[in-house]
Amino acid sequence: MDDDMVAVDEARRVAQHASVKNQIESNVNAEIKGQARTATLEQSDRVGQVAAEFRGHALNETVAAEHAVARSRGAARISQFIDYAFYLLYSLLAIRVVLALIAASPSSGFVKFINGVTYPLYLPFRGIVASPSSEEGFTLALPVVIAIGAYMLLHAGINGMLRMTAFRKTTI
16 A cells, blocks of 8 residues: 555545535534524524534544544555565565576575575475476476465455555545
């Protein structure tokens, strides 16, 4: 989720809220002025009650809008962290695929490090399909490629859930 999307949505919500609030205020003020000219004491009390209710609704709406903006910002921050974690995961798995493709020496410290770090991420996908190899030792690690695809789907699903919580659609 982009900060730009959050900012645009926040600006839209603020503008929409201000528009509704101004319209309600002008309607209430016009009604109060009209009623005040010919109102009895009982009617004046009722107009005061209605005005207080509208004020309360406007305040509640403002608080709800602030909560929605805060929720959107929080979801955007979480999404950024999740994006970073998944991009790191994709990079490590891609390095593992490249090392297998170029037949890097398994006794190399860097290869051992990458294989050790990515092994828990690769383990659920190990053995799904065979990894074709050439006579020279070059290997296409298809289970790692499948793992990258599965993690991309998981990443998209998590971000989709965050968008659902951040951008609740409401009607006025």
